[in-house]
Amino acid sequence: MKKILIIFVILNSSYCQELSCIYINDSINNYSCNLTIQNPYGLNNFTDISGKHLSRMTNDNVQTILSVPGSYSSNIPSIICDTFKNLIRIQLSDVGIENIDENSFKNCENLAILNLQSNKISKIDEKSFIHNSELTTLILNENQLSTLSENIFLNLQKLNILNFDINNLTDFPKSLFNSLKNLTYLNLSRNQLKTLKVEWFEDLPSLETLFMFMIQIDELPDNIFNSLSNVMQIELQYNNLTVIKHESFGISPNLTDVNFSFNQINAIDEGFINKIPIKNLNMMNNNCSNELISDYTATKETMRTKLNNCLENYEIKILETTTLINELSTTTAPACTKGNIDERICKLEDLINKMQDNMDNLREEKEGMQDNIIDLSRQNEKINEELKDQKSIVAEIQEENQQLRSTTEKLQEKLENQSQFFTTSLKELENKILIFSTRPFTC
Missing domain, CATH: 3.80.10.10 (Ribonuclease Inhibitor)
Structure with a gap:
């Protein structure tokens, strides 16, 4: 068996x-x-x-x-x-x-x-x-x-x-x-590493892009990226980080893009801000210090980096100083010399101007998006018109099919009647033959 x-x-x-x-x-x-x-x-x-x-x-x-x-x-x-x-x-x-x-x-x-x-x-x-x-x-x-x-x-x-x-x-x-x-490219994202080890990255001299988002880490050890001399992009979003230290990154002369979004960051080492040439920093959805990030944005003249929580207080400050902006726009700005009593106002004006430039850029982007929406609406209208035409054609086809069904039913009924007629005629013929066959044959 x-x-x-x-x-x-x-x-x-x-x-x-x-x-x-x-x-x-x-x-x-x-x-x-x-x-x-x-x-x-x-x-x-x-x-x-x-x-x-x-x-x-x-x-x-x-x-x-x-x-x-x-x-x-x-x-x-x-x-x-x-x-x-x-x-x-x-x-x-x-x-x-x-x-x-x-x-x-x-x-x-x-x-x-x-x-x-x-x-x-x-x-x-x-x-x-x-x-x-x-x-x-x-x-x-x-x-x-x-x-x-x-x-x-x-x-x-x-x-x-x-x-x-x-x-x-x-x-x-x-x-x-x-x-x-x-x-040059390493993706370790969406695993359960929880802890990083310096030894993993010590011999990757050519690495340019490192993805480690959603790996459940809560800290970056000292010198963890120190050996990555050519790294340009590091993605660390959706983790549990609370502090960003300069010692974690070392010199990092080529690092331009860092994504810390959706962490729990509330403190950033000043060395990280001053010594690393980052152009694009994403701090969206963190608890980071508003003052530090604002200074970083102003000093480095970076793009607006989605600092939602970090810039909430900053936006409030802009609203509170609207009157001051109007006054400064009609007067000659004071000299920003050290010790000048108007030094802080001068710096604030410079900072506000930069924020206004960023807001203008956002408005332009919004207008561009609105144009795209209008184009999409027009395309949608064309598609709807085509659908209407197609529905009309489908309706005509359905009507023709209904007519064909009706004609077919009539033909089937006619065939059934003819079949019944032939069956009846055949039976009559059989009866006649039977009667004829029982009669005596005479010459």
């Missing part, structure tokens, strides 16, 4: 399996395989990949694998890289993959882009990418990873982009990123 059950499972598994390609050659001469994969039992017993190549093309010409929506496999059959050994890009998104092992990409030595987003990956073997030294982009967002092996990236010196957004990661080995000297 057990043998019969095993044979049944094997036969059923084979019946459910499918691995086939529809081959496409796009406008940039990228010969690709749109892969349909059905491997619900995660077997690795495929012997070939079905599909008909385009003229003069072979397996060696295939550079890209794209999974077809609806495909499913809990693993990555090694036959993919065994068959297409010159692959540059693999995209197996939303396929149901649960693990990656050493054989998954063993023979894809030219692979540069690997996209495995939106799967169920919870385990990656330490040697999974040991044969993929040409890899430049690795996308693993929206999976179920909770841990990573220390040497998993050891052979990926050319990696530029690494995305772990939306996983279950809580910690990393200290030297996890040490071999990634050319990494």
